[in-house]
Structures are given as C-alpha cells and as structure tokens.
Amino acid sequence: MELTEEEKQVLQEAGRILRRMNTDKQRQASAANGKKGGRPQKPLSEIPCNCGRGEDEQHPTSCPRGLAVRRRMKAGTS
Ligand SMILES: [Zn+2]
Structure with missing residues (x-):
C-alpha cells in the first residue's frame, strides 16, 4: 500500500x-x-533504621530514618 x-x-x-x-x-x-504535597512520602516506619532505636523518633543522622526525620522537619511536613 x-x-x-x-x-x-x-x-x-x-x-x-x-x-x-x-x-x-x-x-x-x-x-x-x-x-498532594509533592512526592509521596513513605511512612517513617518503612524507612530502614540501623541504629536500633526502632519507633523512637530520635535517630542519629547516621541512621537513614534519622536523616529522613531531619529532612521532614526541615521541610515542615513531619
Ligand atoms: Zn534509627
């Protein structure tokens, strides 16, 4: 054709x-x-914790969950 x-x-x-x-x-x-506020956020409980503090919110920045908490506090979306 x-x-x-x-x-x-x-x-x-x-x-x-x-x-x-x-x-x-x-x-x-x-x-x-x-x-909806930008990227979908994982609940903190799904972010790996390597400092052993578990559900406690005070994680050091050497812990991925601690970093995520700090990032969220900075962004004001915690
Ligand atoms: Zn941790």
Whole structure:
C-alpha cells in the first residue's frame, strides 16, 4: 500500500496530536501529585533504621530514618 504525501502528512499530524495528548496527561498527573504535597512520602516506619532505636523518633543522622526525620522537619511536613 502506497501512501500519498497528503496521507503521510495527516498521519504525522495525528501522531503529533497523540503525543501531545500523552504529555498533557502526564502533566496533569504530576500536577495532581503536586497538590498532594509533592512526592509521596513513605511512612517513617518503612524507612530502614540501623541504629536500633526502632519507633523512637530520635535517630542519629547516621541512621537513614534519622536523616529522613531531619529532612521532614526541615521541610515542615513531619
Ligand atoms: Zn534509627
């Protein structure tokens, strides 16, 4: 099957429109995420703790959970 130049252009344009729709969808999705306060945050209890303090909130910064707690306090989302 041979496409005319006009048909090729129509197909190209259709492809452009479809890609644009996709980008719009992605933009809307990230905008919706932004409304919820940015990146989804893991609950602190899911962040690994290597200092052995468990559910205690006072972890040293050498502990991944302690780092996460500090980062959240700084961001004001704790
Ligand atoms: Zn810890």
